[in-house]
Amino acid sequence: MKKVHFFKLILIAFFLGSTISCSFFQNRSEKPFVLDLDDVVQTAGDQPFFANSDTIVLNPGSQLIPSFDIVKEHHGNFYILDKRQKAIFVFDEAGQLAYQIAREGRGPGEYLNIFDFFLMDGQLHLVTQLGRVLIYDKDLFIAEYDLPFTPMYCEYLGENKVAFQNVYEDFSYKYRLVVYCLERNEIIDSMETEKGVDDDSYPFWRQRHLWPSGNVVLYNNDYSNDVFMITNSGIEHLFSMTGVILHTADEIMEFNNNPTLRQGKNDKVDFLKGLTMHGNVVSFGFLVNYLPYTVFLNLDDNTYKSFKAIRPPYFAATAQGAYGFWPRMAPRPGQPMVIINYTFEPHLLD
16 A cells, blocks of 8 residues: 555656746846746746757767767867767767777877867867877877966867866866966966865866857856856956756745755755857756756846756857757767757847
C-alpha cells in the first residue's frame, strides 16, 4: 500500500514539474520580491523566444570526442577543445571534420596542455602552459610567443587585443581579468575578481566566464552576480543581478511558507550561463533546481522576461540569436554532437 501511495506522489510531482514554467515581467529591485503564483504558473515552455532553429550535425568524429570543454564559432567553422585528449577539432559549416590539432609533447609546435584558444587574422592561437602561445595556420604550426602571465581562458577582442581570465603570475593563481595588447605587449586594463560560487568544489581554473557577443565579450562574476562588458578599450560594468530573484513556482511557495529563505544566497542568480547581448537586451540562462531558465533583460528600463527553457546553453551570440550545442557533455557511443543556431523572436530584441 505504501508503494502505491509513493508511486502516486511521484506521478503528481512529475506532472507538476512538467507543467510549471515562467513568463513574467518584473522591475529590478534591491529587495527580494515575491510574485503571485497565478502570474507565473503557465505552460509557455521555450517557444515564446525562439522564432526558429537550424541544426548542424557534426560528422564524422564528434562522437569520439570524450569532452567538449570549449566550443567556439568563427566564420562558419566550429572549434572544439577537448582537454582530455589535449586536441582541437575543427568542423566546417556543413558539420564535416575539416582538421584537428593533436600535438602533445615538448618539441616545436607541441604542448603539454591547452588551456584555451582564440582566432586572430584567420590563424589559431593556442594558449598553453607557462603562458606560451602557439600559432597554427589550420593544422600547420608556424610560430610561437610568450605572455607575461599564464591565463586559463581567453577571447579575442579585435585590433590585436585579447581578454584573459584567471591568470597565474608571481607564483600564484589570481582571480584577475586582463585586456592585453599583443602588438605592444602591454596590459590595457585589468580587474581583480572574486571567488565564484562553484570554486569550493571545483578548481577555479575550470570556471570560464567569458561570453563572446559580436564585437564585445561579456564576463559574469559568479560571486557577486555582476556582469561586465569587455571591449578594445577596457572593462566596463554593465549591470548587476544582486538583489533580484527569478523564482520558479515551487520556490515561491517555499518562500511564502518560510520567509527566512528570502535572505542570504537566495537573492542571487547562481550558475548564470550563456550571456549574449543584442542592442539594449541581454539574454542569459541559469539553473534553478536543475531546471534551465532563460532571461531577457532590457538594460534601458531594467525589466525582464523569464522563461522555462529546455534548450542547451548558448556559447556565442549571432546577429539575431545565438549558437547552442547538445549534448553538453560527451555524446553517447554513436551519438554525434549537434550545433543549434537559434533565431530569437524579433519582439524580444526591440
